[in-house]
Amino acid sequence: MSKWFGTDPTFYPSPRSAMDAPSEKLAYVALFDPDAIGVVDLDPDSDTCGKVIYRLDMPHGSEDELHHFGWNACSSALCPTAFHPQLERRYLIVPGIRSSRIYILDTKPDPTRPHIVRTIEPEDVKQRTGYSRLHTVHCGPEGIFVSALGEADGKGGPGGILMLDHFNFNVLGAWEMDRGPQTFAYDFWWHIAHDVTMTSGWATPDLFEDGLKLDALLQKKYGHSIHFFDSRTRRHIQEIDLGDQHQMVLEIRPAHNPRKTYGFASVVIDVTNLASSIWAWYQEDGKWKARKVIEIPAVPTDPALLPPVLKDVGAVPPLVTDMVLSLDDRFLYVSCWGTGELLQYDVSDPFNAKLVDKVKVGGIANPVVHPSGKPMTGGVQMVELSRDGKRAYFTNSLYKAWDDQFYPEGIQGAMVKVNIHPEGGMEIDKDFFVEFGGGIRAHQIRLDGGDCSTDTFCYP
Template identity: 60%
Template structure:
């Protein structure tokens, strides 16, 4: 009983204090069946280097339905609960909220009493989500001071195009869907990722595309016509009101992951853009607030790499090059290193962003890739490339998987993307190298997407107090 009357020890007031927490011993990774012949699953991976089971799957929770397409997921509660605005002082980081991006179904998984063997405790069917919000295709999950926020990629109707997608809120104790978050949407019509600065009271959101633009694969005509998302939106968090849009230009297609500085005293953050249709490069952008207005600047670019057409999928043969395809970015808790997953070229880049306006390349590893097909240090051939990335709280380990989205995997990697999870070790002053002993194989029937670490990680928690 006493345990329910004190804050969860995995909640930390500041990012700097979170870095001092004990290292993670297990990781949770969502698995998807690319042909939808099997139900998707949640894998529990042993990441304790002292364990005999290090780098292996120690448990697999298989869901009751097929066709969900697990993508992103998150916790019911995190360090944001320590906000002065929170009405839930004694929540625990206990439940995983796992949406099906294709089915619009949401699963609630309990990681207690045994974190190594979580169990399914609730299923929210898509008709409930649609009835209460008008949204479909749930995507990013973030825990806020007063509830669980989930972004969506679709509106109503069979193809998700009847009305714009947005964000909805779920009760963090009984998991009832409360309704849409937005009160004044403004010009926002597309959605993807979102995050916030809680004390500064703003949210930023990004854009991918509507379901017909991604569910059956990338639509080349829409890409070249600039019809995928290419803007970022800023919101008044408390008032739930859109305040500003910045268009990056239609050539900057698919503005995806947003990563604000973890220290809330720092009013800046990073955005990854998949591809520039003018030259196939990927890019990193830095947003900041100046004199009450948000601004954004392209702060780093990653060029395409020339390649023999014989090594390219049909989609790229005419270009004779491989775009980096920046599909994920992640920021270490000390706001020092930004990791950039170049899924097309098979590269994971580490940038020193001590000066957020001038990212400096500090490290790089290669594995997979459309043309290079670089083997892992243990000799294994890896399909796909670095994709969903997660950093340990202390910043010394970077985990990643290799699948983007089932239909896109098939277009860019027609030879297949068998599910794996890999890990890089980070040097004390920067630099990264792949751990040859860590290569999790999820088997031939599953692909792997997002990772969550026991006790929290660098894309989970929102911190309410500045670091000392």
């Protein structure tokens, strides 16, 4: 790793300074089946805007199944508790959720052509951490954090968090000292100024790797809790059980302002009514609590229009699978992969969320075509938001085995842009529709210079 002198200009001390920074010019997109990283031009002044300008194919075909990935360093490098201004936002940490292999991609000297500089093999990850099935990547002051959904044998749990060294990317080991009752893993983030880490839980590999297990879902065997850890001692503090009817707690989105101690967690499905929900956690009298602040109902649908997995229920569940919070903590964007909707909520008051607008494209039943006139398979899935909050981008694939259940006619990887009005309101950009081609599927998006689900800020 080369030495960096001075502070990376894409490190921002506060959310406001990040919002005032230059706009994104590139998107890096995780592709799979086969595995690759696509580079998409986002510069409106470029002749190739809205096009794939480079594709880095991974060396193991479809073995890895690229899913989530992230930067090696971000604005957390400016935190006074672990100041590392010599780091730079240069390397993409790209794990395979199925293989547990990790690729280190260098975006220099040419950010449009990232290249692999190191591969960490699954055996190294499993031996040093006891974990497998890697998922979320976050850059923190102490190192690079990666969540893992299962134990080393790839069958059950517990899952947890592992760490990589900031400077040489060596696998350091499992993060937790005492996990308490936590078994399921998925997403995680922190209230960094308050030394609190939050984690969510989807499922162990035996419950998700070959597709959704309907019997297990009805028996309420998926994750339904948020866990809180002391970030310094790495010990479990508290569990909030949302109720076992609320199955699959996925995304964790804390307020960006480091003075605030609330955030949002998404739940995929309520088995009693097929609704998705958003919960706000908060601190009161020294304890962590959570309250449902948004419920999104299922849509009754003619069974003839439904895939086999849904015919017996006669409805399309929203299937909330991602969300992103604007850097000013004002708007929450929620993706409904089942119904094909992106919802915008005003969460200025986090306990009184108000629906502002929604756009729709794709979806399981009666799919809506893109405004360009081109059809989009799948639904609104991984969503990312520009730092200034004026543009959102989303892709349409969840996970291969689940794609095949809910969209059995197939998903063709695509990326869509949404233009956002300053005071709320959205519209899909009719001139921006990226098709990755060849049956390849698209998942997480990362923006050059950081985005709204990348950075941690230590100054308000």
